[in-house]
Amino acid sequence: MQKKLILDSNLLSITLDRLCQQLIEIHDDFEDSVILGMQPRGVFLADIIHEKLEAAIGKKIHYGQLDTTFYRDDFRRRETPVAANSTNVPFIIEEKNVILIDDVLYTGRSVRAALDAMIAFGRPKKVELLTMVNRKYTRELPIEADYVGIEVNTMDSQKVLVELEAQGHKSNKIWLINKEEK
Amino acid sequence: MSRLSQKHLLGIKNINREDIELIFETAASFKEVINRPIKKVPSLRDITIANVFFENSTRTKLSFELAEKRLSADVVNFSSSNSSVKKGETLLDTVNNILAMKVDMVVMRHSSPGAPHFLAKHIDANIVNAGDGTHEHPTQALLDTFSIYQRHGSLEGLKVAIIGDILHSRVALSNIFALKKLGAEVMVCGPNTLLPKYISSLDIKVELDVRKALQWCDVANVLRIQLERQHIKYFPSLREYSLYYGINKKLLDSLDKQITIMHPGPINRGVELNSDVADSDHAIILEQVENGVAVRMAVLYLLAGVQ
Helix, strand or coil: CEEEEEEEEHHHHHHHHHHHHHHHHHHHCCCCCEEEEEECCCHHHHHHHHHHHHHHCCCCEEEEEEECCCHHCCCCCCCCCCCCCEEECCCCCCCCCEEEEEEEEECCCHHHHHHHHHHHHHCCCCEEEEEEEEEECCCCCCCCCEEEEEEEEEEEEEEEEEHHHHHCCCCCCCEEEECCCC | CCCCCCCCCCCCCCCCCHHHHHHHHHHHHHHHCCCCCCCCCCCCCCCEEEEECCCCCCCHHHHHHHCCCCCCEEEEEEEEHCCHHHHCHHHHHHHHHCCCCCCEEEEEEECCCHHHHHHHHCCEEEEEEEEECEEHHHHHHHHHCCCCCCCCHHHHHHHHHHHCCCCHHHHHHHHHHHHHHHCEEEECCCHHHHHHHHHHHEEEEEEEHHHHHHHHHHEEEEEECHHHHHCCCCCCHHHHHHHHHECCCHHHCCCCCEEEECCCCCCCCCCCEEEHHCCCECCCHHHHHHHHHHHHHHHHHHHHCCC
């Protein structure tokens, strides 16, 4: 299978704007809402969304980065262990509406681990999930996103590759590739 | 990500720099975890760890136990003082009996150098050496070097003096190996009688004058006088040792620079360190204790990932 572009820079920008508008519709001035970007790749998207939201509503929004490495249920079953990334949640999420942000929703295991990791910072009132790419029919756990950039039908042999300028790429693009292809 | 190259942590001599750096990276993440309101993660919830202590220990055992519990491991404790070792059971039999109860990892302290190496050859579980006689104490060296790394940002080119009872110290040997692997310059300083004969073979500086050692170094790791291991007199009196090798504020103030003071504990206050130094801004002794839990969490976590 050829490397297939599923979101180019222009469409990705429009999608991000649309996701931010959806968030504002639900969370209004974000008085009781916080954003948590999921390490490692979700934080790049979360950075952009956080910046756009603050610019749109004209006030600061609590924003943290959450690492789920120590909460994964497949740590001893993987070929190579996942490297731990930093967690930075300098606020209590007790009774807050938490928006978890990740780039790709695949099996749902990262999100399950994130829910577990998040509890260390308090008991949230409500948790929502935002993902840029929702890989359909691949879920291993009953987890779905509240806000989705794009839905794609994928097979196990395929991989979604998110390239962002913030990660050092020339432009923002999202590809669908075969796993063996780089 | 790379994984640890070894199944056991028996000493620092045989692990490589990449392993140490991986442990540091992981320990930094665990340090963040243990400063959260909820200090526990579920990483090792399917692992059982036996703390097998054939020799007394307070802080190392406590630190390991905390690390294990914060990783959600199941923990069993064994000490030889109230065990069948007193009835003549061998080390291997004792540990095999513990392993028959489906234990995955063994953290062992033993008075005989090489005891954990012997065990590693005979059993399947991951083994962590928590101190073998006067040989090695790898997790202490890792937490010491991690503490220096966190304070100074790097160990490359840093001058570290290990001061005190080098002869009876397992901390000294592991520290020397770790510091050298990470690019630090190392000096040992103490009375001639407390320096082992092999010390010159380790390619490090040796100094008998503590003032000169302090003048030279950026970091002074001051070791405890191990009175319990001294079966003959190595120096005339504690008072004399304190006069010649004790570090006090006056001595530090006379230096033209600020140095970092470390001590693995427990401190003989007024002997190797005066309280005005141990409780000063120079000292990172309590940081070492905190880092000890984080580093041990990292070691156990990473070893559990090596099948």
